Amino acid sequence: MKKILCVATLATLLSACSNSDWRTASREPAGIAPAPDQEPEAVIEVYGADAFSWRGWFAVHTWIATKEAGASEYKVHEVVGWRVKRGQPALYSYMTTTPDRYWFGAKPEKILSMKGDKAAELIPKIDQAVQDYPWKNDYTVFPGPNSNTFPAWVGLQVPELELDLPFSAIGSGYAN
Template identity: 50%
Template sequence: MLRKFGLVFIVLAAFLAPLGWAVGMHVADGAKATDWRTARRDSTGLAPDPATTPEAVIHVYAARAFRWRGAFGVHTWISAKAQGAPAYTRFEVVGWGVSRGQDAVRVATGIPDGYWYGNAPTLIREVRGGAEVDALIARLREAADGYPYRHEYRVWPGPNSNTFIAYLGRAVPELSLDLPPTAIGKDYLPGGALAASAPSGSGFQLSLAGLLGLTLAVEEGVEVNLLGLSLGVDLSPPALKLPGIGRLGWPE
């Protein structure tokens, strides 16, 4: 009995200790925006200028969520432009307006690399090229049209913005999309499925409503999901994946 209790304590501590640290750091950072109307949404300059970049581009971004949510996780989105296109199209899900009948899925021209309500994004995947990348963008549009939760949104455990981007990753595995462990909702499998390919397409995952699961993949490494929080080890390159904190180790 004591041995089992000790094991449970170790597992809980492994999840809660880094999460507690992340929450503490978030609270201590008093500079974060608190009013969505005045929070920064302008470009960070990460995306190449369409006027001087004729090739097709796909960028995947992650930024800390707004207000208290940022202590726990990130918001992810995809920005893409076809060859010769004058602007980027953003693929994302947002919850605002869903209760009033608006669509959760937003696919529209927009700032590709903007601050997410005051939080600077990180570029987590880039794909460039010609006709083959144009074809991937077309498949992203097709997958977005088929997303099964167009009129649903739940911050936890999903479906949310990260559920959507993970869904697109599975539909277009050529992106090799390795979402951050702080992308809460990425493990919520559509249709109540218990198993699916990993978002990167390089392995598989098991999940019980996004609350308990396991991912084994070349890109993601090994991840254990507990109540939407991810803890794991990336093997290439080596890194720890910690709840609330994210990836610690060699840069990808």
């Protein structure tokens, strides 16, 4: 009886995780990023959201968004594991007006936010670090390289960011 109760409890807890179907999980904007058409200054933001499904109990997915002064969109840089399974690079950069989208059902939180002249000065350094990222085509959940290794590595290349990833950014230590 105890075994059945344990299995039932575990099944209930697992079903309470973020959406179990990534295809229908929310990817809506969280509304926490400055709207690019209303923010004329340069912006750097780093976000983290609970990882998808049961992994979100103990780990986050992190990504970097930059917007140059006067730009109408952000450039988002992130590492995504399933891209590798499809024969694509893990590192993915794209343009968007909504860099703060939910991560498959999990609302993101700002880890870092920087605006103005300092952000404008650091964006080219971030772009160079993205180009130089050594694990563009690699992804391993643990110990890395993974989605948290990437921003950690950028932070090491651009120490002026003073990027401090949360403890739940599992894989961030791989970059050291």
